[in-house]
Amino acid sequence: MVKQKNYAIGIDIGGTTTKFGIVDHRGDTLYRGVIASNKFEKIEPYLDELSEALSPAIEEVGGINEIKGIGIGAPNGNYYSGTIEYAPNLKWKGIVPLAKLVSEKFKLPAALTNDANAAAVGEMMYGAAKGMKDFIMITLGTGVGSGIVANGHLILGHDGFAGELGHTIIVPGGRLHWSTGHRGSLEAYASATGVANTAIEFLEQRPTEKSLLRNIEKEYIDSRVVFDCALKGDVIAKDVYAFTGKILGEALANFVMFSSPEAIILFGGLTKAGDLIMKPTREHMEKNLLPIFQNKVKLIFSELKEADAAILGASALVWEMKS
Amino acid sequence: MVKQKNYAIGIDIGGTTTKFGIVDHRGDTLYRGVIASNKFEKIEPYLDELSEALSPAIEEVGGINEIKGIGIGAPNGNYYSGTIEYAPNLKWKGIVPLAKLVSEKFKLPAALTNDANAAAVGEMMYGAAKGMKDFIMITLGTGVGSGIVANGHLILGHDGFAGELGHTIIVPGGRLHWSTGHRGSLEAYASATGVANTAIEFLEQRPTEKSLLRNIEKEYIDSRVVFDCALKGDVIAKDVYAFTGKILGEALANFVMFSSPEAIILFGGLTKAGDLIMKPTREHMEKNLLPIFQNKVKLIFSELKEADAAILGASALVWEMKS
Numbered sequence: 001m002v003k004q005k006n007y008a009i010g011i012d013i014g015g016t017t018t019k020f021g022i023v024d025h026r027g028d029t030l031y032r033g034v035i036a037s038n039k040f041e042k043i044e045p046y047l048d049e050l051s052e053a054l055s056p057a058i059e060e061v062g063g064i065n066e067i068k069g070i071g072i073g074a075p076n077g078n079y080y081s082g083t084i085e086y087a088p089n090l091k092w093k094g095i096v097p098l099a100k101l102v103s104e105k106f107k108l109p110a111a112l113t114n115d116a117n118a119a120a121v122g123e124m125m126y127g128a129a130k131g132m133k134d135f136i137m138i139t140l141g142t143g144v145g146s147g148i149v150a151n152g153h154l155i156l157g158h159d160g161f162a163g164e165l166g167h168t169i170i171v172p173g174g175r176l177h178w179s180t181g182h183r184g185s186l187e188a189y190a191s192a193t194g195v196a197n198t199a200i201e202f203l204e205q206r207p208t209e210k211s212l213l214r215n216i217e218k219e220y221i222d223s224r225v226v227f228d229c230a231l232k233g234d235v236i237a238k239d240v241y242a243f244t245g246k247i248l249g250e251a252l253a254n255f256v257m258f259s260s261p262e263a264i265i266l267f268g269g270l271t272k273a274g275d276l277i278m279k280p281t282r283e284h285m286e287k288n289l290l291p292i293f294q295n296k297v298k299l300i301f302s303e304l305k306e307a308d309a310a311i312l313g314a315s316a317l318v319w320e321m322k323s
Numbered sequence: 324m325v326k327q328k329n330y331a332i333g334i335d336i337g338g339t340t341t342k343f344g345i346v347d348h349r350g351d352t353l354y355r356g357v358i359a360s361n362k363f364e365k366i367e368p369y370l371d372e373l374s375e376a377l378s379p380a381i382e383e384v385g386g387i388n389e390i391k392g393i394g395i396g397a398p399n400g401n402y403y404s405g406t407i408e409y410a411p412n413l414k415w416k417g418i419v420p421l422a423k424l425v426s427e428k429f430k431l432p433a434a435l436t437n438d439a440n441a442a443a444v445g446e447m448m449y450g451a452a453k454g455m456k457d458f459i460m461i462t463l464g465t466g467v468g469s470g471i472v473a474n475g476h477l478i479l480g481h482d483g484f485a486g487e488l489g490h491t492i493i494v495p496g497g498r499l500h501w502s503t504g505h506r507g508s509l510e511a512y513a514s515a516t517g518v519a520n521t522a523i524e525f526l527e528q529r530p531t532e533k534s535l536l537r538n539i540e541k542e543y544i545d546s547r548v549v550f551d552c553a554l555k556g557d558v559i560a561k562d563v564y565a566f567t568g569k570i571l572g573e574a575l576a577n578f579v580m581f582s583s584p585e586a587i588i589l590f591g592g593l594t595k596a597g598d599l600i601m602k603p604t605r606e607h608m609e610k611n612l613l614p615i616f617q618n619k620v621k622l623i624f625s626e627l628k629e630a631d632a633a634i635l636g637a638s639a640l641v642w643e644m645k646s
Binding site: 076085086088132133134148150151153155156157158159160161162163164165167168169170171172180182250253254255257258259260261262288290291292293296 | 399408409411455456457471473474476478479480481482483484485486487488490491492493494495503505573576577578580581582583584585611613614615616619
């Protein structure tokens with residue numbers, strides 16, 4: 001008799017950090033850890049570090065034989081081919097056969113998808129999208145990702161790359177994206193990097209206006225600092241979030257007219273700003289919708305802890321594997 | 324024994340005309356006809372005219388007992404509820420229970436969907452999308468409609484209204500749409516009406532430049548006239564199509580990053596301009612795509628005769644009915 005394996009490893013590769021966890025059948029994350037994603041130019045030393053970081057937790061649950069497999073969410077991760085292809089926010093360029101490399105490294109089956117797709121699956125299994133058949137997950141982190149579910153299934157597209165909503169152009173001729181070279185994409189504005197850039201732009205455009213942000217050196221201005229200043233009533237900092245929400249809301253209106261989702265779920269670092277980002281986003285989304293779509297779409301924050309959603313979603317790929 | 328019914332009626336309601344046909348199981352359209360969509364403010368006299376126009380063809384195939392049902396494609400047509408809701412291009416305002424009204428009028432079961440969704444189904448069953456599981460149909464007529472197929476199924480959304488890509492905003496703050504009141508939607512530019520408006524704008528913006536279009540009274544300038552002048556080498560007329568293709572291409576790039584389709588199929592009046600519209604559309608679509616999407620999406624014209632695609636698609640709803 002083959003013993004049932006009780007655990008899955010979920011790995012969430014973001015532009016800055018890689019989070020991982022060991023998850024059981026109920027969706028409880030037993031062990032969590034994190035390493036930097038971009039410390040190494042090459043993939044091999046990164047995998048060494050990942051393996052080292054995971055080892056103690058693997059031993060803790062009873063060793064590798066207790067683990068069924070590894071699910072990975074990564075930018076530009078392709079479910080069909082198991083590869084990461086030309087991910088703008090990662091150092092590994094070209095096509096990286098990550099599922100294969102991870103599988104060889106850990107001697108376990110591995111499956112891969114887009115990090116935001118993984119988060120969407122996590123949300124559908126355990127979070128705010130439980131029971132929904134049509135929703136869009138937008139991840140507002142270092143970059144802007146998305147996972148789209150329609151008719152109860154992830155939209156992967158003909159090649160596995162669907163759902164790159166962060167790279168749709170919302171402001172034609174607008175801000176230059178730091179890595180794609182395109183102008184005016186959603187990610188250039190509604191990511192942590194985008195918020196910092198907007199703050200710096202506003203400080204330059206309004207040179208005579210006082211702001212707490214002027215006490216902070218340019219390179220230390222990030223979305224967290226802007227949020228802290230906004231909480232203290234700083235006008236420029238509040239305007240930064242109002243502007244970010246406007247662009248995001250306009251983008252979401254376009255997405256609604258594509259797939260008419262029951263809900264849009266916002267997830268990631270920027271959601272910590274709460275109403276500061278939610279209110280302008282909702283206002284500008286509604287304003288740009290046709291009447292038939294207005295006041296119907298639930299715009300909500302993720303119900304999963306930030307680290308957990310993507311890890312849970314990635315681990316869910318494992319339970320789907322043929323054993 | 325219940326005799327199998329051999330025919331279906333397909334009805335395609337557009338902003339200007341309503342086209343209908345009687346279709347057999349093989350997808351051959353036996354009889355075709357057309358009436359004006361917007362001659363009547365009320366729905367009842369419209370249905371009378373439709374019934375009168377269809378009667379001779381119904382008799383021709385052997386009477387009403389030979390017909391299984393009626394499938395309808397209409398702007399803002401909702402498959403779930405059988406209603407047309409707040410269609411900006413139709414005179415009947417509010418919520419019109421069209422499937423029910425048609426069913427009562429003809430004493431036949433009736434089903435309804437968005438006209439562009441119907442065209443997409445027609446294309447998937449009989450046209451350029453045969454065998455495809457992921458494609459987008461864009462209809463470039465009086466307005467701009469769309470039907471999106473992902474994982475082999477129409478994306479209808481949680482409420483049946485998905486696929487209103489003509490109303491996505493491509494040029495924020497741009498041209499005012501004549502009926503929605505929104506600025507910069509795809510339909511404001513890439514529809515027949517949009518092309519005429521662009522021509523009139525260009526003539527005003529370039530007052531000293533000669534153009535064949537100046538020989539035509541403003542109210543007679545339409546997409547057909549602009550096309551004819553472009554064929555004769557008129558620079559402004561050619562620029563109108565180049566500009567239209569630019570906007571359309573930018574929009575298509577956004578759509579590709581949503582659902583990563585194998586193909587985008589262009590359909591409707593504007594496609595008669597051939598390369599004049601196709602070349603700039605393709606160029607600007609590719610330019611706005613991330614590398615992972617470039618040179619992969621087939622951008623093609625519909626293979627079905629314009630009248631047939633929507634009629635065939637609408638009639639396909641009938642074969643799906645439980646008998």
